[in-house]
Amino acid sequence: MAGTPISGPVRALSGCSAGPAAGKAACEPAEGIAIWDGIERVLVLAIYGVFLWRLWPAALSPTGIYARLLLLSEGLVVLLVVLRRPARMLARQPGSWAIAFAGTLAPLLVTAAGKAPLAPRLAAGLLLAGLALHLGAKLSLWRRFGVVPAERGICTHGLYRLVRHPMYLGYMTAHVGFFLARPSLWNATVYACSWLLIGLRIRLEERLLAANPDYCLYMQRTRWRLVPGLW
Known part of the structure; x- marks a missing residue:
């Protein structure tokens, strides 16, 4: 996997060839990455700022x-985005950005309207378990957090020792819990689309990160992406 090419305008700063065939044009300028990294930072802060503002009244209930626990978890995103490390690699393909932000926004389209809860206690347990998972994953990532595929250092500790994408596993667990609490065809459709986008995001992120030999070793040690024994 270390030799897997990364298509599109994604370059590793430390892996640029200095040979005459490649030349300086083959390297992604640090200034270029910093600009796109800054654009992504502003977009993420705007999206999560609006989300937290909408969540605030429910958290005061x-x-x-x-809602208060979710406020803590998603509020941590704002802190991590402000403090995060500069990206060393960053996807700049429009499709990667569209999938990343669509995957972030899609779950917010669910509604509290629906039929009676299918399994209230199970729903509450899954919601809390999912929140604990994605909060723990964010704490493990710490200053490596981002939305668009990028490389800010390889995380191999904490929950990332168990599966390669524990944050997505946490969100999906919470999705199941919310659906059991508020079952409806609309919510089922939203979550089906969200899970499809999660699968695409995983593929795009791993394709970019595979340019780093350390990540290839990590994939060999940590076989499963989301659920041990399944995928």
Whole structure:
């Protein structure tokens, strides 16, 4: 996998060839990556800022314990984006950006309207378990967090020792919990699209990260992407 080519305008700063055939044009200028990294930072902060503003009233409710926990988890995103490391590689293909932001926004389209809960206790347990998973994954990533595929250092500790994408596993677990709490055809459709986008995001992220030999070794050690024994 170390030799897998990365298509499109994605380049490793430390892996650029200095040979005459490649020349300086083959290297992605640090300034170029910094500009696109900054654009992504502004977009992420804007999206999560609006989300947190909308979540705030529910978090103030006496029964809004899940909203308060979600506020903590998604508020951490804002902190991580502000403090994160500069990207060493960054996808610049429009498709990668579209999939990344569509995957981020799609789950927000679910509604609280729906039929009676299918399994209230199971739903609550899955919601809390999913939140704990994606909060723990964010803490493991820490300053490596991003939305668009990028490389800010390879994370191999914490939950990332178990599967390669524990944050997505956490979100998907929470999706199942919310659907059980608010079952509807609309919510099922939204989550089906969200899961498809998660699969595409995983493919794009791993294709970019495979340019780093350390990530190839990590993939060999940590075989499963989401669920051990399945995928």
